[in-house]
Amino acid sequence: MAYVIGVDCGTSGTKTVLFREDGTVMASATVEYPMYQPKNGYAEQDPADWKAAMIRTIQTVVTKSGVAKEEIKGIGISGQMHGLVMLDKENQVLRKSIIWCDQRTAAEVEEMNRVVGREKLMEITANPALTGWTAAKILWVRNNEPDVYEKCRHILLPKDYLRLILTGEYATEVSDASGMQLLDIANRCWSDELLHLLQIDKDLLGKVHESCEVTGTLTREMADTLGLCEGTVVVGGAGDNAAAAVGTGVVRDGKAFTTIGTSGVVFAHTSSMAMDTKGRVHTCCAAVPNSWHVMGVTQGAGLSLKWFRDNFCAAEKQTASLMGVDEYYLMDKEAEQVPVGANRLLYLPYLMGERTPHLDPNARGVFFGLSAMHTKRDMLRAVLEGVTYSLRDCVEVFREMGISVDDMMACGGGGTSPLWRSMLADLYNCPVKTVASKEGPSLGVAILASVGAGIYGSVPEACDAIVKTDKTQNPQAENVPVYESYYQLYREIYPALKAQFATLAGLQ
Numbered sequence: 001m002a003y004v005i006g007v008d009c010g011t012s013g014t015k016t017v018l019f020r021e022d023g024t025v026m027a028s029a030t031v032e033y034p035m036y037q038p039k040n041g042y043a044e045q046d047p048a049d050w051k052a053a054m055i056r057t058i059q060t061v062v063t064k065s066g067v068a069k070e071e072i073k074g075i076g077i078s079g080q081m082h083g084l085v086m087l088d089k090e091n092q093v094l095r096k097s098i099i100w101c102d103q104r105t106a107a108e109v110e111e112m113n114r115v116v117g118r119e120k121l122m123e124i125t126a127n128p129a130l131t132g133w134t135a136a137k138i139l140w141v142r143n144n145e146p147d148v149y150e151k152c153r154h155i156l157l158p159k160d161y162l163r164l165i166l167t168g169e170y171a172t173e174v175s176d177a178s179g180m181q182l183l184d185i186a187n188r189c190w191s192d193e194l195l196h197l198l199q200i201d202k203d204l205l206g207k208v209h210e211s212c213e214v215t216g217t218l219t220r221e222m223a224d225t226l227g228l229c230e231g232t233v234v235v236g237g238a239g240d241n242a243a244a245a246v247g248t249g250v251v252r253d254g255k256a257f258t259t260i261g262t263s264g265v266v267f268a269h270t271s272s273m274a275m276d277t278k279g280r281v282h283t284c285c286a287a288v289p290n291s292w293h294v295m296g297v298t299q300g301a302g303l304s305l306k307w308f309r310d311n312f313c314a315a316e317k318q319t320a321s322l323m324g325v326d327e328y329y330l331m332d333k334e335a336e337q338v339p340v341g342a343n344r345l346l347y348l349p350y351l352m353g354e355r356t357p358h359l360d361p362n363a364r365g366v367f368f369g370l371s372a373m374h375t376k377r378d379m380l381r382a383v384l385e386g387v388t389y390s391l392r393d394c395v396e397v398f399r400e401m402g403i404s405v406d407d408m409m410a411c412g413g414g415g416t417s418p419l420w421r422s423m424l425a426d427l428y429n430c431p432v433k434t435v436a437s438k439e440g441p442s443l444g445v446a447i448l449a450s451v452g453a454g455i456y457g458s459v460p461e462a463c464d465a466i467v468k469t470d471k472t473q474n475p476q477a478e479n480v481p482v483y484e485s486y487y488q489l490y491r492e493i494y495p496a497l498k499a500q501f502a503t504l505a506g507l508q
């Protein structure tokens with residue numbers, strides 16, 4: 001039997017899973033780390049935390065599984081997209097990574113529109129200039145920390161920094177590189193024209209591969225540290241969403257998934273490039289050669305629930321630990337006791353600004369309709385529902401674009417919640433399924449590794465053999481019209497507050 005490892009460098013933590021070639025989980029390990037928010041709208045993480053978490057989780061799964069190292073044929077790496085890792089000539093990290101949900105780059109987005117122009121950006125990168133994407137972050141460092149920029153010799157994405165640690169190679173792959181906003185999306189290579197216009201040296205960037213291609217092999221030093229064989233192949237891997245697509249079998253037209261991680265994403269596979277001219281959903285290269293995907297993003301999905309838990313649910317945390325259950329499980333049980341609509345309370349999940357459909361870094365969270373009768377439980381349910389309204393916004397854009405979805409999967413930490421999945425089914429008014437494996441991105445990149453190591457011939461072939469559908473949540477007829485009325489009201493709140501969000505951002 002052959003085995004493969006999938007590493008997912010998420011925002012809340014790094015999860016590593018060792019799989020048998022048929023997708024059976026042999027061992028898994030997670031290490032969490034903090035997100036730093038030095039200012040309102042800023043978000044950073046320390047690449048040293050990612051490195052330590054990757055090393056510890058790989059060591060753990062290798063030891064725990066008892067699998068002989070010679071049988072482990074490949075490693076795939078997935079990670080949070082868009083984060084900026086800058087290294088000096090000695091490969092030392094120059095500053096904390098500015099990550100995907102950071103919103104400090106409004107001026108740099110304007111700069112990109114001025115220097116390149118919106119039309120050309122759409123033509124080359126298939127997306128408008130975006131505050132959360134890497135190009136704007138690079139310009140921000142150049143404009144605000146020239147000493148750091150001066151010393152920078154390599155620019156990598158989070159998972160590609162981990163690749164460097166594993167293999168010594170400066171490389172990336174098409175799905176994650178799409179989110180740097182420097183890639184020619186149709187031709188799947190760096191855009192010389194864009195790099196020239198933005199005056200970013202191409203030598204700073206790694207080599208671009210397809211996601212299932214071998215990009216390098218484990219160095220002797222890392223093999224010894226991890227308990228693996230020198231020369232074990234490391235494939236391109238994928239950005240976490242493209243990886244989750246492979247892990248849920250979303251590799252053909254008509255297939256889509258919703259993930260509720262720290263962010264929330266609605267993702268559809270497309271065998272030809274589809275673009276929203278208004279730029280409300282992203283178009284990126286898929287982890288499957290010759291295909292693309294569109295995705296709508298809610299910045300504060302699981303993040304909203306985690307924020308609520310960390311600030312208001314100390315008692316639940318304590319009870320959960322006494323009962324030996326997960327605290328989110330307990331919070332779900334509480335929210336289930338509140339009726340649909342949270343007793344006329346709505347929540348806008350814009351804690352870190354919003355992408356789809358507003359593209360507004362100034363937007364912020366709102367509880368709307370708060371009354372003296374409301375309890376913490378109502379607010380909790382409103383958070384879950386508000387995130388789901390925002391995910392429905394993404395589906396609405398797909399519908400406008402004419403992208404038809406026959407098959408909707410759910411994944412991510414929030415996708416494990418039956419309550420959240422029932423809200424998705426009711427608000428999308430379509431069945432929402434899960435796959436038997438809950439490992440989404442880790443399984444996705446392990447599948448890519450098994451293709452790179454020659455165990456399977458292609459990504460769809462590997463998915464057909466490995467990914468199995470599990471539960472189906474059907475919409476509940478009585479809830480659909482109730483949620484629809486709340487959703488229509490939800491849609492009216494942001495436009496009414498847009499100007500006030502901008503004013504708020506300008507206050508001290």
Ligand SMILES: Nc1ncnc2c1ncn2[C@@H]1O[C@H](COP(=O)(O)OP(=O)(O)O)[C@@H](O)[C@H]1O
Pocket residue numbers: 010011012013260261262263301302303304305306326328329332412413414415416417420
């Ligand atoms: N049982 C649960 N019920 C509802 N939400 C959950 C549950 N477990 C985890 N979550 C949500 O999932 C999030 C973490 O998801 P995960 O996919 O691990 O995130 P990331 O990839 O961003 O690190 C948490 O912040 C939480 O909001």
Ligand SMILES: O=C(CO)[C@@H](O)[C@H](O)COP(=O)(O)O
Pocket residue numbers: 010011012079080081082100101132179240241261262263264265297
């Ligand atoms: O910014 C995006 C996608 O464009 C996010 O999906 C990040 O990739 C972070 O993912 P999670 O940590 O929430 O999985």
